[in-house]
Amino acid sequence: MRINENTLLEGKNVVLVPYNAEHVPRYHVWMGSEELQKLTASEPLSLEQEYEMQSSWREDDDKCTFIVLDKQKWAEPSVPEEQCMLGDVNVFLTDPDDRSLAEVEVMIAEPSYRGRGLGKEVVQMMMTYAITRLDIKKFEVKIGLDNGVSIALFKKLGFAELSLSEVFGEVTLGMDVDEAVRSLLLGNTGFMKEHEYGKSRDNRH
Numbered sequence: 001m002r003i004n005e006n007t008l009l010e011g012k013n014v015v016l017v018p019y020n021a022e023h024v025p026r027y028h029v030w031m032g033s034e035e036l037q038k039l040t041a042s043e044p045l046s047l048e049q050e051y052e053m054q055s056s057w058r059e060d061d062d063k064c065t066f067i068v069l070d071k072q073k074w075a076e077p078s079v080p081e082e083q084c085m086l087g088d089v090n091v092f093l094t095d096p097d098d099r100s101l102a103e104v105e106v107m108i109a110e111p112s113y114r115g116r117g118l119g120k121e122v123v124q125m126m127m128t129y130a131i132t133r134l135d136i137k138k139f140e141v142k143i144g145l146d147n148g149v150s151i152a153l154f155k156k157l158g159f160a161e162l163s164l165s166e167v168f169g170e171v172t173l174g175m176d177v178d179e180a181v182r183s184l185l186l187g188n189t190g191f192m193k194e195h196e197y198g199k200s201r202d203n204r205h
């Protein structure tokens with residue numbers, strides 16, 4: 001999506017930035033991991049395919065992607081942005097007839113960053129952005145049945161089970177954004193600030 005191509009979302013511990021070509025090499029290394037392929041139900045891609053994917057995600061108007069950076073590292077101008085990367089978060093508009101429905105995906109790719117509350121922070125920031133900027137009213141997430149951590153994360157955020165496929169080994173959780181959910185989420189992400197990405201990045205140097 002082009003809507004976030006110059007958007008930076010500042011959180012408490014993370015900074016979300018649009019997925020650019022300069023992020024692709026590190027992303028490609030992450031997705032070479034069999035563990036992450038399994039947890040995110042992804043197929044391995046060549047580096048060239050990964051560049052094509054990055055560019056199509058930027059152009060397609062049904063997918064909004066942010067790369068997650070370590071805020072503390074990124075604040076240090078001498079550290080290249082690629083070295084601050086720790087994961088990604090997306091929303092897909094899966095139903096062309098209902099652009100208020102979004103599927104969420106999150107990945108804290110660097111194991112040393114897991115279990116520190118970042119997944120929760122990142123998902124809540126993405127959901128707030130999706131509600132306020134993309135007018136999303138319903139979220140869904142598909143999770144492998146053996147991914148207990150991710151299931152626990154989304155249930156904690158108020159998602160409930162919609163369906164379970166033993167065949168695909170996958171559960172679908174969902175959440176409608178009513179007024180109560182909206183105000184809780186916006187309250188929980190009151191710390192979030194939106195900046196211009198290009199300007200903020202130039203100011204690092």
Ligand SMILES: CC(C)(COP(=O)(O)OP(=O)(O)OC[C@H]1O[C@@H](n2cnc3c(N)ncnc32)[C@H](O)[C@@H]1OP(=O)(O)O)[C@@H](O)C(=O)NCCC(=O)NCCS
Binds near residue numbers: 147
């Ligand atoms: C799943 C994932 C996004 C969770 O992010 P995280 O930063 O590790 O999780 P958080 O520290 O924010 O924890 C959020 C909640 O998840 C649950 N959780 C986290 N670590 C857990 C663990 N080791 N065991 C059980 N539950 C756990 C808890 O409910 C936790 O809430 P709490 O701390 O308030 O109790 C992350 O581990 C990840 O990206 N893993 C690999 C890729 C993946 O599985 N992506 C999801 C595909 S659907």
